[in-house]
Amino acid sequence: MEIKVQSVKFDASDQLLDYVNKKVCKIEKFYDNIVKTEVTLSLVSDHDNKNVKVRVFIPGNDIIVERNAPKFEDAVNDCVDVIKNKIVAIKEKQRNPRS
Numbered sequence: 567m568e569i570k571v572q573s574v575k576f577d578a579s580d581q582l583l584d585y586v587n588k589k590v591c592k593i594e595k596f597y598d599n600i601v602k603t604e605v606t607l608s609l610v611s612d613h614d615n616k617n618v619k620v621r622v623f624i625p626g627n628d629i630i631v632e633r634n635a636p637k638f639e640d641a642v643n644d645c646v647d648v649i650k651n652k653i654v655a656i657k658e659k660q661r662n663p664r665s
Contacts, residue, residue, distance in 0.1 A: 567594045567603060574608035582607070582638055589646050593622065596653045600624055607638055620645040627656060 571578070571586050578586075590603055601623040608617045614634040618641035622629040631648045635641035 567600045569603045571605045576609060578607055585639055586642055589642050593649055596650055616641050618642050618645050622649055
């Protein structure tokens with residue numbers, strides 16, 4: 567799975583990029599047909615000023631999740647958790663199309 571990470575208006579540290587790659591890579595365990603994943607890291611003018619947007623490209627479906635948090639790591643964790651749940655739901659729907 568290809569993972570593309572982009573930081574907007576700041577330079578992400580290697581440590582942060584490694585963390586993002588490590589966490590996002592785990593999504594592949596839940597679904598084999600992921601084409602690629604794009605992660606956008608940005609700063610917003612809010613109390614929780616770290617924004618993470620993750621877009622997972624799956625044939626027939628794109629999953630987009632966006633979260634704000636005080637730390638990028640927390641926002642990445644939230645995004646990955648939501649994506650895992652959505653992937654499980656998509657797989658269930660594929661197995662049981664009449665449900």
